[in-house]
Amino acid sequence: NAGVTQTPKFRILKIGQSMTLQCTQDMNHNYMYWYRQDPGMGLKLIYYSVGAGITDKGEVPNGYNVSRSTTEDFPLRLELAAPSQTSVYFCASSYSGTANEKLFFGSGTQLSVL
């Protein structure tokens, strides 16, 4: 049972570099989400998707881009990495996105921008 898989687990970037955080789920979930977790700040929603080809901004989208070409994959792209993007990133998914439905989380990507 793979669930939600994120790669890489750790990454160090230099300022101005770009990278893509990968997220894939094998549960045929329609909704997928990207959160960032900063110490003492809880989780903040970056982007979410309600299905292939449809994405929307969350609370903190600046500096990030997403795409959803398939149901399974929801990559998050950082174009010009900045120190403020140092964080732990979590991908999550749910089947229908309803308010009472639980989220399934990946194990996270720890990103440092130096």
Place this chain on the structure above:
Amino acid sequence: AQSVTQLGSHVSVSEGALVLLRCNYSSSVPPYLFWYVQYPNQGLQLLLKYTSAATLVKGINGFEAEFKKSETSFHLTKPSAHMSDAAEYFCAVSESFGQFYFGTGTSLTVIP
């Protein structure tokens, strides 16, 4: 927008003692409420959720939470702490599609 307040970013209890983690939300309409647990180097896992069926909700690993509308609270409790309960706990609320709001988390330490 919703807000979730978790009082106490760090809580320490002795093994076998009562665990009480506090969560308050801001909403004039009862939302859906969740507690998630995060073990080191892992993603969040659902502990329990409130969906208006019953005010006392039982979750996994002996945890339970009580929804109190008058206090806008959803505190998490466990009668007897175990070493394996050491983790970060997040309260979350949701009102509509795709909109989840998480608290800042409470780190639970269990002292042997």
